[in-house]
Amino acid sequence: MDTLVHFFQSIPYDQIVIQTMNGIVTGMILALVASGLTLIFGIMDVVNFAHGELFMLGAYVGVIVLVATGSFWMALVLASLVVAILGAALQIVTLRPLIGRDPLNTILATFGISLILQNYALWQFGPVARKINEPITTHFNLFYLEYPWYRLVIAALSAAIIGSFWLFLKYGKFGVWIRATTQDRVMAQAMGIPVPWVHTGVFAIGAGMAAASGVLFGPLVGVNHAMGLDWVLKAFIVVVVGGMGNLGGSIAAAIFISLLESYASIWMNPSQAVIVSFVVLILTLLFRPTGLFVPTPK
Amino acid sequence: MIKHSNKTYWIGFCVVLALLIVAPLVLPEFWRRFLTEILIWGLLAMSSDILIGYTGMISFGHSAFFGLGMYGAAAALLLVSPPNMWIAIGFGLVAAAIVSLFVAYFSTRLRDIYFAITTLIFSQIFYVIIFTWTEVTGGENGLAFSRPQLSIPGIYSTPFTTETLHWFVLAVVTASYLILRRVTQSPFGMVLQSIRENEPRTRAIGYPVERYKIVAVMLSGLFAGLAGVLYAIQNKFAAPDFVYFLISGETVIFNVMGGIGTLVGPIVGAGFFLMLRELLSRMFGDQFPYLIPLGFIFIAMIIFLPQGLLGFARRWLNR
Numbered sequence: 219m220d221t222l223v224h225f226f227q228s229i230p231y232d233q234i235v236i237q238t239m240n241g242i243v244t245g246m247i248l249a250l251v252a253s254g255l256t257l258i259f260g261i262m263d264v265v266n267f268a269h270g271e272l273f274m275l276g277a278y279v280g281v282i283v284l285v286a287t288g289s290f291w292m293a294l295v296l297a298s299l300v301v302a303i304l305g306a307a308l309q310i311v312t313l314r315p316l317i318g319r320d321p322l323n324t325i326l327a328t329f330g331i332s333l334i335l336q337n338y339a340l341w342q343f344g345p346v347a348r349k350i351n352e353p354i355t356t357h358f359n360l361f362y363l364e365y366p367w368y369r370l371v372i373a374a375l376s377a378a379i380i381g382s383f384w385l386f387l388k389y390g391k392f393g394v395w396i397r398a399t400t401q402d403r404v405m406a407q408a409m410g411i412p413v414p415w416v417h418t419g420v421f422a423i424g425a426g427m428a429a430a431s432g433v434l435f436g437p438l439v440g441v442n443h444a445m446g447l448d449w450v451l452k453a454f455i456v457v458v459v460g461g462m463g464n465l466g467g468s469i470a471a472a473i474f475i476s477l478l479e480s481y482a483s484i485w486m487n488p489s490q491a492v493i494v495s496f497v498v499l500i501l502t503l504l505f506r507p508t509g510l511f512v513p514t515p516k
Numbered sequence: 517m518i519k520h521s522n523k524t525y526w527i528g529f530c531v532v533l534a535l536l537i538v539a540p541l542v543l544p545e546f547w548r549r550f551l552t553e554i555l556i557w558g559l560l561a562m563s564s565d566i567l568i569g570y571t572g573m574i575s576f577g578h579s580a581f582f583g584l585g586m587y588g589a590a591a592a593l594l595l596v597s598p599p600n601m602w603i604a605i606g607f608g609l610v611a612a613a614i615v616s617l618f619v620a621y622f623s624t625r626l627r628d629i630y631f632a633i634t635t636l637i638f639s640q641i642f643y644v645i646i647f648t649w650t651e652v653t654g655g656e657n658g659l660a661f662s663r664p665q666l667s668i669p670g671i672y673s674t675p676f677t678t679e680t681l682h683w684f685v686l687a688v689v690t691a692s693y694l695i696l697r698r699v700t701q702s703p704f705g706m707v708l709q710s711i712r713e714n715e716p717r718t719r720a721i722g723y724p725v726e727r728y729k730i731v732a733v734m735l736s737g738l739f740a741g742l743a744g745v746l747y748a749i750q751n752k753f754a755a756p757d758f759v760y761f762l763i764s765g766e767t768v769i770f771n772v773m774g775g776i777g778t779l780v781g782p783i784v785g786a787g788f789f790l791m792l793r794e795l796l797s798r799m800f801g802d803q804f805p806y807l808i809p810l811g812f813i814f815i816a817m818i819i820f821l822p823q824g825l826l827g828f829a830r831r832w833l834n835r
Contacts, residue, residue, distance in 0.1 A: 259629075265629045312815055315819045316818070316819065319822070321628065321629060322572075322574050322628060322632070323818055323822070325574060325632055326768065326772055326814075326818050327815055327818050329765060329768070330769075330811045330812075330814040330818065331815065333807050333808075333810075334807070334811035334812065334815075336807075337805040337807040337808050337811070338808055340805060341805040341808070447761065451636070451637060458630065458633060458634075462630070487648075489644065489647075489648055490648055492644055493641065493645075496637060496640075499637060500622055503622055503625060503626065503634065504622070507625055507626060
């Protein structure tokens, strides 16, 4: 009894609350990155290795626009647009010729793109991290911490973007085309849907979402050329754990994994907390390789 | 016809081997080392060809096997005194075997894209462990050690020179090539190729596909570990950079550039890649981001030349 009381007293409740908030914030951003990735996979069987680099480029474009105009919201919108156009161009030039070939070729091609983009960023912007200033600098008190409102704004904005995207998929004309193409590519083509352009459009939307998350996340850490790999790895884990091509599963998995990593970082150093998500991945692969957040296949 | 092409094959093999044996005697010091390095990277690429070319599984985690071979050799060279080459090779191979068993057990449950992603994630796990476990692995700085002597146990022992090192590496790579070639032509290799062509059908015939895949990944990991040991002996250090994802990526690039499913192709690809890199950094200086033009060439080759340099050359010769 005494040990039980001691155990409950030793739980750092304040830290748990703080880490829950942190976990939800990074989880929402991760969900934004991963939903683009899983959408691209679901519709065209392309694992986009360059997704992390699109995230990184979005952050850099954000930095440039922010320096030029001084408006964070302008930076957010412009970065998403620019990277979405870039994504469309990349899809047309490199992925379209590969349609109908072994899907493994597309991994290789997007890996090539990620190498080019990452080294371009290093060459153009140098190895020193850039900073994006927070648009909202007010704080509120959370135990002993001054918790920035901006973080909550990020979570809300990410949720809003994902939500409006979901509505668009459900009711928008192009959204219906996307869902139709995901279900049956050949039939969609036969019904007069321009499938190649749906592919390009989806890639552009995914790229734009990655860029938006890059700009949103930029103020929390520095913007540097190597940030893409971390994110694409995390997004891959999320997409596998959530079930490939499953939008809702990816969002749940993103929040789940980010929460776990945040809690783990109470007790270990953050670079090792990554191992927790690796362990989740391994366990998922062992016991439920179709994904944690999908209904059991019949 | 078959007999004829077999003969030309062996003649070609002997000519190339002879050229590689003579090369260190005529080349200047820098290119001698460069050639040795190409052979080592070629061995790494060749080992992953077993998976990419013959079994149809793209591994993005070969840096883990390579790096663990390297750290295994480093452990042997630091712990055992006097440093012994054969113990280093043994340690490296055991380390690579353990890691590849671990990776193989989990990742072969998945196919295609999922396999590529999980191998990538596994290699990243080992990178994080090696990078953060500073007391054992030296963390970011890695480990430095002295080069062992070239020895035949009990008979002969002499320090490595650049020539003997080259010949030693050449001997190991040639032997590995012949072994891998034999393996790919064996019944086991045939089953791997049938898994690549049609996995459900291979399973339906009654082959335990998972077991074959695990053995394939382990075989591939062993030879990648061997390449890591050779690299450790050549450069006298082990660093976490060699476990990083970039090495796995370059291994895949070597394969695609040279031609997958040919065993020799990956070595050609490694040579092509490293020569281009050297050329670019000589023309534009050390700071030049050589991966940008190489990335463009890589993508162009995937789209227009999916057979790689060797496949292209072969088709052109047969015309």
